[in-house]
Amino acid sequence: MDAEPSAENVDEWLARIRSFLTILATRKKREFHRRVSIGDLLTEREDNAAAYGFGEGTTMYDNVLVLGDVRIGRHTWIGPGCILDGSGGGLEIGDWCSISAGAQIYTHHTVNRSISLGRLPVDYAPTRIGNGVYLGPNAIVQMGVTIGDRSVIGANSLVNRDIPAGARAFGSPARLR
Amino acid sequence: MDAEPSAENVDEWLARIRSFLTILATRKKREFHRRVSIGDLLTEREDNAAAYGFGEGTTMYDNVLVLGDVRIGRHTWIGPGCILDGSGGGLEIGDWCSISAGAQIYTHHTVNRSISLGRLPVDYAPTRIGNGVYLGPNAIVQMGVTIGDRSVIGANSLVNRDIPAGARAFGSPARLR
Amino acid sequence: MDAEPSAENVDEWLARIRSFLTILATRKKREFHRRVSIGDLLTEREDNAAAYGFGEGTTMYDNVLVLGDVRIGRHTWIGPGCILDGSGGGLEIGDWCSISAGAQIYTHHTVNRSISLGRLPVDYAPTRIGNGVYLGPNAIVQMGVTIGDRSVIGANSLVNRDIPAGARAFGSPARLR
Numbered sequence: 168m169d170a171e172p173s174a175e176n177v178d179e180w181l182a183r184i185r186s187f188l189t190i191l192a193t194r195k196k197r198e199f200h201r202r203v204s205i206g207d208l209l210t211e212r213e214d215n216a217a218a219y220g221f222g223e224g225t226t227m228y229d230n231v232l233v234l235g236d237v238r239i240g241r242h243t244w245i246g247p248g249c250i251l252d253g254s255g256g257g258l259e260i261g262d263w264c265s266i267s268a269g270a271q272i273y274t275h276h277t278v279n280r281s282i283s284l285g286r287l288p289v290d291y292a293p294t295r296i297g298n299g300v301y302l303g304p305n306a307i308v309q310m311g312v313t314i315g316d317r318s319v320i321g322a323n324s325l326v327n328r329d330i331p332a333g334a335r336a337f338g339s340p341a342r343l344r
Numbered sequence: 345m346d347a348e349p350s351a352e353n354v355d356e357w358l359a360r361i362r363s364f365l366t367i368l369a370t371r372k373k374r375e376f377h378r379r380v381s382i383g384d385l386l387t388e389r390e391d392n393a394a395a396y397g398f399g400e401g402t403t404m405y406d407n408v409l410v411l412g413d414v415r416i417g418r419h420t421w422i423g424p425g426c427i428l429d430g431s432g433g434g435l436e437i438g439d440w441c442s443i444s445a446g447a448q449i450y451t452h453h454t455v456n457r458s459i460s461l462g463r464l465p466v467d468y469a470p471t472r473i474g475n476g477v478y479l480g481p482n483a484i485v486q487m488g489v490t491i492g493d494r495s496v497i498g499a500n501s502l503v504n505r506d507i508p509a510g511a512r513a514f515g516s517p518a519r520l521r
Numbered sequence: 522m523d524a525e526p527s528a529e530n531v532d533e534w535l536a537r538i539r540s541f542l543t544i545l546a547t548r549k550k551r552e553f554h555r556r557v558s559i560g561d562l563l564t565e566r567e568d569n570a571a572a573y574g575f576g577e578g579t580t581m582y583d584n585v586l587v588l589g590d591v592r593i594g595r596h597t598w599i600g601p602g603c604i605l606d607g608s609g610g611g612l613e614i615g616d617w618c619s620i621s622a623g624a625q626i627y628t629h630h631t632v633n634r635s636i637s638l639g640r641l642p643v644d645y646a647p648t649r650i651g652n653g654v655y656l657g658p659n660a661i662v663q664m665g666v667t668i669g670d671r672s673v674i675g676a677n678s679l680v681n682r683d684i685p686a687g688a689r690a691f692g693s694p695a696r697l698r
Contacts, residue, residue: 172364177371184386186524187534187620192395194531200431201422205383205408206559209597218546219556228586230407230558230599230624235429242462242670247409248425248446248602250622263461265454268409268427269482269602271622271658277598281619281655282671283685285596287374289577301458304427304448304484305500305623307658307676317459317474322448322484322502323516323659325676333459338516338694339677349541354548357541361563369572377608379573381584382560408583419639421631424586426601427624440638442631445586445604445622446659456594465620470625479637481625481661482677494636499661500693510636517692 203283204247206230211243216245222262235274239264246270255291255310261298269305276310294316297332381424383407393422399439412451417475423447432468432487438475444499446482449473453487474509558601560584570599588695591627593618594652609645609664615652621676624685626650630664641664651686 172180191208197203206229216227221292222241227233230247235254240261244250251258255274260266274294279287292311296302300314303322314320315332325339335344357386368385372378383406393404399418404410405456407424412431415479419436421446422428428435432451437443451471456464469488477491491497491508502516512521526534545562549555560583576595583599590609592617599605600622601696605612606678609628614620628648633641646665650656654668657676658686667675671685679693 170360172360174367176363177367181386182369183524183526187531188386189395190526190528190531191535195395200412202392202408202410204409206407207409208685209535209542209559215556219550229496229585230560230601231556232561232582233556233557235554247407247427248623250601255383263458265458268448268625269425269659273658277619278673281617282653282673284617284653284671301455301460304450305411305446306480308685309676317461319455319459321483323484323500323514323677325494337586339675347537348642349537349544353545354541354544356554358545358563365563373573377589379569380587381586382563383584389555393634405586424584424604440635442635445625448601474685475637476638478632481627483658494638496632498693499663500659500677 204228204230207247211220246304255289256293258294258296261300261316263298264296264302265302267300267304267306270302270307272302272308273310378407380409383422388434405510423502432466433470435471436445437471437473438493441473441477441479443479444481444483447479447484449479449485450487535577558582558584560561561601607644610647612648612650614650615654615670616652617652618650618656620657621658621660624661626656626662627664 168246170292182196210229212226217224219233219306221239225244227245228247231249234252237253237260239333242262243264245266247267249266252273258274269290275289275291292308295313297316298316301319306320306324308326312332318334320329321337324341326341358483363441368371369466382391387406389403393402398416402417404422405424408426414428414430414435415436419439420441422443426443427448427449435451450467452468454466457466472490474493476494478496483501489503491507495511498514501518503518507513522608536692553589564583566580570579573587575593581599582601585603588606591605591607592613595697596616597618599620602623603620604625606627612628627644631643634643649667653671655673657674660674660678662680667678668684672684672688674693678695680695684690
């Protein structure tokens with residue numbers, strides 16, 4: 168088999184890679200009773216979090232996009248498909264949070280840049296999430312928001328203003344209950 | 345080129361991998377008129393579903409996260425970015441369902457564990473989805489819910505109580521229409 | 522080390538791949554102050570967009586699923602986890618749009634196919650998005666919709682009817698504000 172990929176040998180390469188991935192997936196299912204993406208077969212969630220400087224016990228799936236200045240404490244769970252955007256002045260997230268799958272936390276938006284066809288700049292503001300916060304699946308946190316300790320944000324919510332500590336907020340936009 | 349990756353040869357490795365991926369992507373576009381992630385260039389959706397024991401004709405994209413005891417019937421379509429969580433006592437999904445992209449179906453939640461800073465346990469309850477169910481894009485199904493046969497759940501909905509067979513439910517939380 | 526993967530050498534393969542990925546991730550963090558998925562370490566967003574024929578300055582993350590006939594203009598940003606479905610008669614997107622992370626734009630649905638257990642066909646209709654449109658994170662655009670120039674669609678919205686140029690629409694279903 169040639170070392171250089173070509174239309175002639177591409178299926179040989181593919182078969183070899185699939186054989187490797189099947190071994191990893193079989194082991195993952197046997198040891199952890201789960202199946203994960205290729206990205207998560209090839210990386211470990213603890214390593215992904217530690218490589219960006221996050222605290223001990225914090226884990227992060229491979230397909231999480233992290234931008235700029237993001238600081239995260241200890242024992243926080245970061246699900247697949249999340250976006251942690253610290254490009255706009257910094258994003259802070261505390262300890263023991265659940266950042267559920269598909270949640271997106273922003274410190275910028277491109278509304279004005281888009282509708283001006285690129286003439287206006289990107290908008291920025293820092294965002295802060297306390298300790299023990301549960302952020303539900305697919306929840307969106309807009310730039311500039313502060314979410315207090317031990318609050319609960321429902322699935323599919325849009326958070327566009329500050330949430331006090333210990334609150335429960337649901338909906339788009341999220342309202343206190 | 346060295347067999348061991350290093351800062352010196354990493355671009356050679358990268359060029360070779362990109363050449364391989366470009367061949368696969370070109371073939372995918374020619375044969376199927378689509379572009380998919382690297383994970384889906386390297387795996388087949390039927391194989392992904394069969395490897396977890398799902399029924400004949402069921403397909404699943406590479407970046408679907410499957411946890412624990414999940415049983416799925418035949419001819420069910422599972423889109424990219426979905427989460428199928430059977431960690432909390434079992435998740436059952438029937439035949440001919442559409443589990444649209446980004447949909448997440450749970451048998452656990454970590455609300456109490458997060459807001460107690462890890463002192464309280466994770467909550468669990470089994471979830472069941474019948475035959476012929478359409479679950480819209482980014483819909484969330486909470487733990488403990490049963491969704492009856494041939495029901496339709498709208499995009500971006502949050503299902504937090506049982507849905508009868510043949511119903512249409514939309515919104516967060518989902519209400520019958 | 523054997524060229525063929527096996528249960529005996531799989532950890533050697535894995536260690537070599539992780540070494541390669543760590544070099545790429547370290548370089549990405551140093552040069553761009555971010556971390557991306559493996560798919561985005563191995564591809565460039567400009568290349569991904571150009572390979573499907575999109576316009577100059579348009580970028581697209583690796584895990585975007587593109588189906589069928591999709592035409593996109595210049596300087597449009599396409600976030601991670603998006604779905605761009607042109608399988609149902611064509612999807613057109615203009616210049617300077619923000620297609621935020623997790624947004625999904627459709628030209629088909631499988632509601633009737635699912636609830637008929639496969640007896641009814643898939644439904645199709647073409648979809649069109651103008652120039653300078655901001656489509657928020659996790660927004661869903663149903664088949665057959667036209668969104669006018671410079672309009673703003675909120676995060677987590679569901680767009681199921683036409684949106685005029687310059688409008689702002691929010692919610693599920695999206696309503697004009």
